Amino acid sequence: MGKISSVSPFAPVALARLPAIEGVAFATAEAGIRYKGRPDLLLAVLDKGTSVAGVFTQSKTASAPVLACRKNLKKGKARALVVNSGNANAFTGKKGREAVEMTIAHAAEAVGCKPNEVFVASTGVIGEPLDAGKFVRLLPGLAKRAEPDAFEKAARAIMTTDTYPKLATRKALIEGTEVTINGFCKGAGMIAPDMATMLCFIFTDAAISADVLQALVAEHTETTFNCMTVDGDTSTSDTCLVFATGDAARRGQKSITNAKTNKLKDFSAALEDLMRDLAIQVAKDGEGLSKFVTFEVEGAKSWRAARAIARACANSPILKTAIAGEDPNWGRVVMAVGKSGEAADRDKLAIWFGPHCVARDGERAPDYNEKTVAAYMKNRELVIRINVGVGKASATVWTCDLTHDYVSINADYRS
Amino acid sequence: MGKISSVSPFAPVALARLPAIEGVAFATAEAGIRYKGRPDLLLAVLDKGTSVAGVFTQSKTASAPVLACRKNLKKGKARALVVNSGNANAFTGKKGREAVEMTIAHAAEAVGCKPNEVFVASTGVIGEPLDAGKFVRLLPGLAKRAEPDAFEKAARAIMTTDTYPKLATRKALIEGTEVTINGFCKGAGMIAPDMATMLCFIFTDAAISADVLQALVAEHTETTFNCMTVDGDTSTSDTCLVFATGDAARRGQKSITNAKTNKLKDFSAALEDLMRDLAIQVAKDGEGLSKFVTFEVEGAKSWRAARAIARACANSPILKTAIAGEDPNWGRVVMAVGKSGEAADRDKLAIWFGPHCVARDGERAPDYNEKTVAAYMKNRELVIRINVGVGKASATVWTCDLTHDYVSINADYRS
Numbered sequence: 001m002g003k004i005s006s007v008s009p010f011a012p013v014a015l016a017r018l019p020a021i022e023g024v025a026f027a028t029a030e031a032g033i034r035y036k037g038r039p040d041l042l043l044a045v046l047d048k049g050t051s052v053a054g055v056f057t058q059s060k061t062a063s064a065p066v067l068a069c070r071k072n073l074k075k076g077k078a079r080a081l082v083v084n085s086g087n088a089n090a091f092t093g094k095k096g097r098e099a100v101e102m103t104i105a106h107a108a109e110a111v112g113c114k115p116n117e118v119f120v121a122s123t124g125v126i127g128e129p130l131d132a133g134k135f136v137r138l139l140p141g142l143a144k145r146a147e148p149d150a151f152e153k154a155a156r157a158i159m160t161t162d163t164y165p166k167l168a169t170r171k172a173l174i175e176g177t178e179v180t181i182n183g184f185c186k187g188a189g190m191i192a193p194d195m196a197t198m199l200c201f202i203f204t205d206a207a208i209s210a211d212v213l214q215a216l217v218a219e220h221t222e223t224t225f226n227c228m229t230v231d232g233d234t235s236t237s238d239t240c241l242v243f244a245t246g247d248a249a250r251r252g253q254k255s256i257t258n259a260k261t262n263k264l265k266d267f268s269a270a271l272e273d274l275m276r277d278l279a280i281q282v283a284k285d286g287e288g289l290s291k292f293v294t295f296e297v298e299g300a301k302s303w304r305a306a307r308a309i310a311r312a313c314a315n316s317p318i319l320k321t322a323i324a325g326e327d328p329n330w331g332r333v334v335m336a337v338g339k340s341g342e343a344a345d346r347d348k349l350a351i352w353f354g355p356h357c358v359a360r361d362g363e364r365a366p367d368y369n370e371k372t373v374a375a376y377m378k379n380r381e382l383v384i385r386i387n388v389g390v391g392k393a394s395a396t397v398w399t400c401d402l403t404h405d406y407v408s409i410n411a412d413y414r415s
Numbered sequence: 416m417g418k419i420s421s422v423s424p425f426a427p428v429a430l431a432r433l434p435a436i437e438g439v440a441f442a443t444a445e446a447g448i449r450y451k452g453r454p455d456l457l458l459a460v461l462d463k464g465t466s467v468a469g470v471f472t473q474s475k476t477a478s479a480p481v482l483a484c485r486k487n488l489k490k491g492k493a494r495a496l497v498v499n500s501g502n503a504n505a506f507t508g509k510k511g512r513e514a515v516e517m518t519i520a521h522a523a524e525a526v527g528c529k530p531n532e533v534f535v536a537s538t539g540v541i542g543e544p545l546d547a548g549k550f551v552r553l554l555p556g557l558a559k560r561a562e563p564d565a566f567e568k569a570a571r572a573i574m575t576t577d578t579y580p581k582l583a584t585r586k587a588l589i590e591g592t593e594v595t596i597n598g599f600c601k602g603a604g605m606i607a608p609d610m611a612t613m614l615c616f617i618f619t620d621a622a623i624s625a626d627v628l629q630a631l632v633a634e635h636t637e638t639t640f641n642c643m644t645v646d647g648d649t650s651t652s653d654t655c656l657v658f659a660t661g662d663a664a665r666r667g668q669k670s671i672t673n674a675k676t677n678k679l680k681d682f683s684a685a686l687e688d689l690m691r692d693l694a695i696q697v698a699k700d701g702e703g704l705s706k707f708v709t710f711e712v713e714g715a716k717s718w719r720a721a722r723a724i725a726r727a728c729a730n731s732p733i734l735k736t737a738i739a740g741e742d743p744n745w746g747r748v749v750m751a752v753g754k755s756g757e758a759a760d761r762d763k764l765a766i767w768f769g770p771h772c773v774a775r776d777g778e779r780a781p782d783y784n785e786k787t788v789a790a791y792m793k794n795r796e797l798v799i800r801i802n803v804g805v806g807k808a809s810a811t812v813w814t815c816d817l818t819h820d821y822v823s824i825n826a827d828y829r830s
Contacts, residue, residue, distance in 0.1 A: 126746030331541030
């Protein structure tokens with residue numbers, strides 16, 4: 001089984017270079033929360049007037065920071081974001097809530113804002129009390145030395161066992177004014193040695209009200225992060241926050257306060273594209289992966305049904321291990337389609353591995369050539385397309401294979 | 416990672432000895448469907464008047480034999496059962512239906528019954544046309560030499576890559592008359608090299624009408640087979656059939672035609688107990704397992720909610736790999752509870768690994784001792800108990816861990 005590779009084979013050759021965004025500054029520190037000798041604390045300082053929106057884990061055991069963010073989102077205003085890695089502050093009871101309150105109070109003082117303008121996220125071990133006393137004293141210093149051109153540094157500070165930072169940037173026009181959208185995120189489901197999280201932070205200088213931002217991020221999460229899976233295990237801490245400083249208003253952009261306006265078309269498309277880019281980067285850093293797999297389901301009754309079928313494939317251990325073994329085992333695709341519970345016409349079902357049709361009309365394709373398809377399976381990036389023959393809707397889900405390294409990372413390590 | 420062990424560590428030291436049941440006879444043959452030098456064809460011949468009931472996979476891509484059984488069950492009468500291993504006859508289109516029809520026609524002729532009194536099941540590779548011509552010529556000979564005392568032989572003929580045959584027997588009283596219930600089954604979700612199936616066949620000499628039998632098997636499937644999982648992957652062929660020959664009537668047992676009667680209490684309990692026994696035997700032969708794990712969820716809103724939470728734990732790759740690594744990673748239990756989507760009170764949640772309380776009142780137990788719990792994890796059989804603190808319902812789910820051998824069995828093998 002060999003040594004676990006220290007970097008995903010899909011790590012980008014060059015990281016995306018993110019330009020500074022007016023009204024956003026970062027500072028990081030080595031607080032020693034769990035890791036030694038690496039940054040594990042991030043403070044983002046945001047201009048007055050920054051609006052904020054977010055989506056969070058659906059988990060019934062959501063972490064203390066998630067609960068605090070949900071509460072503060074009601075106001076829709078943000079001046080600071082504090083993220084720590086090494087400890088998820090999840091399942092930590094009263095102590096967890098106190099740690100969040102302490103962090104928020106100190107950050108508010110350091111930045112000079114109200115407590116409900118501070119957002120927090122934590123990632124790392126679950127159930128271990130987070131000693132906020134360890135790092136809150138660092139916040140005033142961080143606030144002072146926060147700098148705009150520090151997205152990569154920020155992305156690195158929130159990594160746990162990610163093998164590379166995930167960064168993306170886009171430009172968009174709002175009524176002729178160019179705005180920038182930058183985002184970074186960490187995680188891929190659950191990362192050894194402990195539960196980890198999908199954390200994503202997006203920043204833009206666009207002037208957009210919080211409710212409009214909320215509509216956009218909620219819509220695009222469905223087709224991006226919610227179409228990505230490593231092992232199907234939903235964390236307690238999943239967080240995606242979008243901050244809009246509004247500084248583009250100084251360059252003439254009129255603030256957008258209506259989600260239905262056509263003026264947002266370009267921005268909305270760029271935001272979705274950026275979120276998809278980050279989602280794919282997360283799947284490409286999935287634990288122990290050797291292959292990146294795209295499931296394209298078409299001919300379904302609805303988009304939700306198509307996504308449910310694609311997810312059933314992407315979360316099937318038996319199919320994911322076959323892919324790791326470069327076995328074009330389309331029988332397991334049939335199984336996954338069937339177990340999804342969504343409508344599919346067994347007698348019209350068709351399956352392609354890359355360009356090769358392996359099954360159609362509910363049985364093995366007459367011209368199926370095992371050797372050709374087996375050769376296709378040796379590719380690092382695979383596309384498996386499925387037509388379920390009952391409708392016109394389609395959806396795409398990104399995932400990775402299930403390898404010996406996944407087991408090693410999660411089983412052989414003893415914390 | 417070592418060599419994959421050829422037999423599950425949980426294989427019984429001695430197989431259960433099943434007594435003959437009046438009205439039930441078996442014969443097996445080596446038909447060479449896929450395997451060489453081992454029996455792969457089973458014919459069960461049943462007395463006139465045998466009633467039958469069954470439950471099947473919920474898969475939307477159910478196999479051709481499953482569809483035929485569903486159809487024939489409407490009559491509720493059985494005279495023959497034909498099972499082959501090596502080919503699942505699933506996703507085989509028109510050819511699949513023809514193979515089933517051919518098998519049923521030949522079996523009906525060999526046994527001297529109507530086609531709708533014949534039941535069929537197939538297990539093995541998916542999507543490969545089943546050449547029924549290969550074995551139907553053997554059926555007349557099998558019908559002639561069928562013998563009653565052959566349960567173990569029958570159980571062995573339907574194995575695919577099971578490492579041991581699963582057998583169980585119980586006695587029950589119906590109004591003072593002793594009846595016997597025998598059952599055998601095969602599989603554990605998906606078994607390499609191809610998709611396999613959970614097939615279970617139960618026989619009794621009790622006189623019970625088909626509708627009553629159907630009510631019993633449907634009810635008990637929920638608490639037995641549907642509380643067992645290896646990898647969460649539902650096959651296209653899952654089948655559980657119960658045959659009641661009614662021969663106990665000759666010893667004075669009055670036929671039962673009312674499901675609600677108290678007279679069935681002992682029989683119903685014995686049947687459930689036998690089904691649970693077989694379900695646990697399947698989980699204990701899970702692919703590559705090193706540990707057998709019981710999840711007990713209590714304090715839930717309903718039995719269904721409790722089972723959903725226990726299943727979320729039992730199907731979580733990240734938790735199953737931690738168990739394989741003997742890591743008492745209860746944070747992953749918290750994650751699985753949260754992702755189940757069922758109600759749970761995070762501040763009342765309590766978790767036990769065996770006798771050791773690791774978390775209570777929504778945080779790590781104050782007296783938690785990592786060393787003690789880590790020592791417990793070295794046991795081969797583990798019980799993980801979870802109280803979710805919102806109600807009084809409880810449920811139990813049986814499973815196994817997710818090991819390197821699971822990946823090897825499913826990924827390293829190329830068919």
